[in-house]
Amino acid sequence: MEKKNIWAISVASALIVVAVLATVVLLVGKSTAKESGESVVNNHYVNVIANPPLPDTMTFCGEKVPLDNEMVREALDRELTTVCYQHSTTLMCLKRSGRCFPVIERVLRENGMPQDLKYVCVAESSLANVTSSASAVGYWQFLENTAKIYGLEVRTEVDQRYDLEVSTRAACKYLKNAKNKFGTWAMAAAAYNRGEGGVQAAVNSQSQNEYWNMYFNPETARYVYRIMAYKLVFENPQIYGVRLKDNEKYHPWNCENITVDSTITDMYAFCKNNGMTYKELKELNPWIRSTKLTVSSGKSYTIKKLAKHK
Structure with missing residues (x-):
């Protein structure tokens, strides 16, 4: 009888220990899931889809963005959501920035231009040497004729659209000319996407000269907001769920x-x-x-x- 009691007590003790351990594992799992952006529902892990927060105020190239305008706010929200949930693309952009930004930032400084313009390059090419379906080439996505106008050499053996530093200098010339023509950096960025002729036609027909108040084709209408979304994520990666150490970025070649x-x-x-x-x-x-x-x-x-x- 005593042996049966001892055995029963041992079994009960073992079950209690197992229950305690299971509870601890579940609690740790919930904590880990919370930290990694997951949640536990009916003992199953699910990804949490959180809305990326918009700032109350923001500037682009030192110019105030009218986030009190609901249309502006929603347009930025759309692009920020897209950038935040295109995980691989955004992460690769952040990694490449370690190699590309030192060059771009130096050229911008030498030309007396705002550092925010480096995000134009991010929006254009994801900081990669790519060719678009429209035959725009390189980090800054120059078409051949435009590239030649702004001093880039393009021929069979040489194509300077693929040279980050040289093409950045050409992009600076384009953006500076557009800024002088249209008055703001937001409009200059729009012109970089739409072309000066397209932006000028919109200005003339709509009697407006502020990007935020103008109706553009879908691509240009989203373009400047996408640039600003990249700025928000690059400058506040932790807020937007990106965990990337500086030493995990691609470093400049020596x-x-x-x-x-x-x-x-x-x-x-x-x-x-x-x-x-x-x-x-x-x-x-x-x-x-x-x-x-x-x-x-x-x-x-x-x-x-x-x-x-x-």
């Missing part, structure tokens, strides 16, 4: 320069002679579009290679 003032007939041989791989050449110098580089008299190019660790 490069040394090779000045080329004569024609290169064989890029493979050039790479071998200069202690670099062809992949290294193409990754660091995407503006080189051929296996040869014709250099006119009096002209030179700068080719980057990875600096060797001493």
